[in-house]
Amino acid sequence: MKLPGLADPHVHLREPGSEDKEDFYTGTCAALAGGYTALLDMPNNPQPTSSLEALEYKKQLAAAKIVCDVGFNFGATPINAPLYPQVEPQVAALKVYLGETHGPLVFGGLEGMLSVFQGWNSPRPIMIHAEGPIVAATIGLAALYDRRIHICHLSKRDELVLVRAAKERGLKVTCEVAPHHLFLTSEDAAPDHLGPYGHMSPALQSGADLDALWQGLADGAVDMIATDHAPHTRAEKEGPKPPFGVPGLETAFPLLYRAVKQGRAGVTLDRLVDLMALVPRRVFGLPLGDSEIEIDDSEFVISSENLLTKCGWTPFEGQLGRGRVRRVWLRGQLVFEDGRVLAPPGSGRVLF
Ligand code: NCD
Ligand code: ZN
Ligand code: ZN
Ligand code: ZN
Numbered sequence: 001m002k003l004p005g006l007a008d009p010h011v012h013l014r015e016p017g018s019e020d021k022e023d024f025y026t027g028t029c030a031a032l033a034g035g036y037t038a039l040l041d042m043p044n045n046p047q048p049t050s051s052l053e054a055l056e057y058k059k060q061l062a063a064a065k066i067v068c069d070v071g072f073n074f075g076a077t078p079i080n081a082p083l084y085p086q087v088e089p090q091v092a093a094l095k096v097y098l099g100e101t102h103g104p105l106v107f108g109g110l111e112g113m114l115s116v117f118q119g120w121n122s123p124r125p126i127m128i129h130a131e132g133p134i135v136a137a138t139i140g141l142a143a144l145y146d147r148r149i150h151i152c153h154l155s156k157r158d159e160l161v162l163v164r165a166a167k168e169r170g171l172k173v174t175c176e177v178a179p180h181h182l183f184l185t186s187e188d189a190a191p192d193h194l195g196p197y198g199h200m201s202p203a204l205q206s207g208a209d210l211d212a213l214w215q216g217l218a219d220g221a222v223d224m225i226a227t228d229h230a231p232h233t234r235a236e237k238e239g240p241k242p243p244f245g246v247p248g249l250e251t252a253f254p255l256l257y258r259a260v261k262q263g264r265a266g267v268t269l270d271r272l273v274d275l276m277a278l279v280p281r282r283v284f285g286l287p288l289g290d291s292e293i294e295i296d297d298s299e300f301v302i303s304s305e306n307l308l309t310k311c312g313w314t315p316f317e318g319q320l321g322r323g324r325v326r327r328v329w330l331r332g333q334l335v336f337e338d339g340r341v342l343a344p345p346g347s348g349r350v351l352f
Contacts, residue, residue, distance in 0.1 A: 003273055005037030005291030005328065006253060007280040009092070009127070010152055010176060010226035012245070013039070013070070015061055017046035022231045022310045024065035025345050027249070030229070030309040032336040032343070034249040035325040037068045037291035038351070040092050040284060043075030044103025050075035052083060055090060063350050067335060067343040069287060071351030073127055075105045078112030081119030090352050092284045093150065094120045098130045098138070101201035102230065102244045108134075117141040125150040125174065125283065131202050135159045139166045139173060148172040150283065153228045155181045155202040157212035164221045174283055176226035177213050179252045180315060182259075185210055188315075196242035197315050200230065214265035217275060224279045227252045231311035246315045250307050252276070254321025258299065261322055286351065291330045295323040306339070 013027035022030075031039055041058070043049030049058055055072060062070050073095040074087050084094070096116050097106040120126050125148045128138050135151060139162055142149040154160060154175045166173040180200060185207050189198035198204055216222035230245025237243070253276065260272050267275075281288050299322045304313045328336035335343035 001297065002292050002294050003035075004277045004289070005293055005330065006035045006276045007038040007284075007286050008036050008227050008229070008249065009040040009224070009280045009284050010178075011039045011041055011229045011249065012044065012231070013041045014045070014231065016058065020233055024062045024070070025067065026308060026310040027229070028065070028067045028070065028348055029341045030247070030249045030307065031068050032328050032341055033308045033325060033339070034251070035253045035293040035295070035328065036249060037293075037328060037330050038071070038281065038286045039068060040071045040073050042073055043095050044097065044101075044105050046104065048075045048103065048105050049073075050077050050080050050105065052086060055087065059350050063346060065345045066348035066350070067341055067345060068330060069349045069351050071284070071286065076116050077105065078107050078109065078115060081115045084119045088120075088122050088124060091124070092286070092352060093125045093127045095127045096129065098128060098134050099201070101129060113137070113141060117145045117147055120147065123148060124285070127152055129153070129201075132156070132159070135162055139163075139171065142166075142173060143169070143171055149174075151175040153178045153181065153202055153226065154222070155205050155209060155213070157209045160212055160216050160221055167221070174223040176224045177217065177222050178226060178228040179248055179255055180246055181205060182210060182213055182217075183255055183319070184315065194315055196237040197246065197313065199237075199242050199244060200228075200246050201244040214267070218265045218267045218271065222275070223283065225252065225256065225275045226280070229309075231309055233311060234313055237313075247307075247309045247311050247313070250309060251302055251314055251316045251321065253295075253325065254300070254302065254323055255316060255319065257295070258320060258322035291328070293325055293329075294327040296326050297323060300324055308341070
């Protein structure tokens, strides 16, 4: 079966600064293996993508190495709003970290939040890492300043209640859900199960939250699936202070496709294509209709041994997937076939 190439607006490719976890080549190879032909890279590098120089440097590095298309999200700080007019045409979105997570870009004060919402006047969304009451605060700011916002990795039932209410009011609010919040719960994070490999931000939630997210996938309250591919080394995960984050590019489609084939929550294949390919492309202005994937229909056991991500592990080890990606075409070129990347480094496009 053939489907449109998948698109993921929330990926941490880790270059520059954390090439021990992932780099532009390995991360985009993992993307092709997972059926993705367009990604948006996040700005929370050790030297964050929050200046024009850092953005330009990242684009140069990417141009030489990527094998699928990659665009960039710019990192907000409490004081960099004066850069927005110059930055805006060069990125897909502005990213704001308003809650505890990995990386240097986290802030929380009202002054900083105001500078973001007053300063970013664009059809390109403000992407927000926020949880709980902060989600309500950002929806309030979006209403007051008439801004387009996108809630990242929404994980809780009550947060989805807020998003539904915002949509009913006609506010320009979209949201994404990550596969780990659809297939794992807080019980899986127990020390005798995933332990540090189940440690991410937002944390794994309850079964009731998970069910609410599935309901949202089916009825449209959830706009899209984003992997939040956030690789860290095994050594870091097993160290004294395991960082937040799990990889996801290669496991998202097989997990979701298997669940859809089982009829989970009434999510149709058509809806899955919207969630993983068409809606992210539309919301973030990514290329449409230039790529295709071919999948086989059999089930398989997810194993870290077959992964192309540099980190070499997955929190879904041993779970069943279905619909292995056999071939990927980008602009008419066969770029991936049966586990092998055929595209040369640098053949992907830097978007925007
Ligand atoms: C992300 C990372 O490692 O960069 N980690 C995570 O747990 N999600 C940061 C983020 O997306 O918040
Ligand atoms: Zn986040
Ligand atoms: Zn378990
Ligand atoms: Zn992330």
